Amino acid sequence: MINTVIEQLQTPCVLVDHSRLIGNIAWIQGKANAHHVLLRPHIKTHKCLEIARLQLAEGAVGVTASKADEALVFINGGIKSVTVAYPIISQAKLDNLLTASSTHETDLRLLVDSVAGVEALAVAAERHKTAINVL
Numbered sequence: 001m002i003n004t005v006i007e008q009l010q011t012p013c014v015l016v017d018h019s020r021l022i023g024n025i026a027w028i029q030g031k032a033n034a035h036h037v038l039l040r041p042h043i044k045t046h047k048c049l050e051i052a053r054l055q056l057a058e059g060a061v062g063v064t065a066s067k068a069d070e071a072l073v074f075i076n077g078g079i080k081s082v083t084v085a086y087p088i089i090s091q092a093k094l095d096n097l098l099t100a101s102s103t104h105e106t107d108l109r110l111l112v113d114s115v116a117g118v119e120a121l122a123v124a125a126e127r128h129k130t131a132i133n134v135l
Helices: 018-034 048-059 068-076 091-103 115-128
Strands: 063-064 082-083 107-108
Touching: 018 048, 048 063, 048 068, 063 068, 068 082, 068 091, 091 107, 091 115
Parallel strands: 063 082, 082 107
Antiparallel strands: none
């Protein structure tokens, strides 16, 4: 709830209709539940831990991020299952993700789309002495 006149807000500024947000989260979770689908909503539009927590509280089993840096915010914020939607071959980015997911005991899921991607994950997994969930 904002106790400020809208004209006095500094821009840019994001305003969220909380009741509509909660309704939309419930609606999509209801669709997933009706079809027996585990929902991992993409956070690309909100990039907000608080909204992700609302989605999880409604029944989502994790979140999906586009990039490694976005995923790190959610891993470090305590989200217990994070999928990275785009393949990562950078060893530095993989190191950051694997270290954070180990530290926070996060179920990290990574996508691959090439032999090079599989090889990059294999190298990182060996270096970190861990298994990687691969899609």
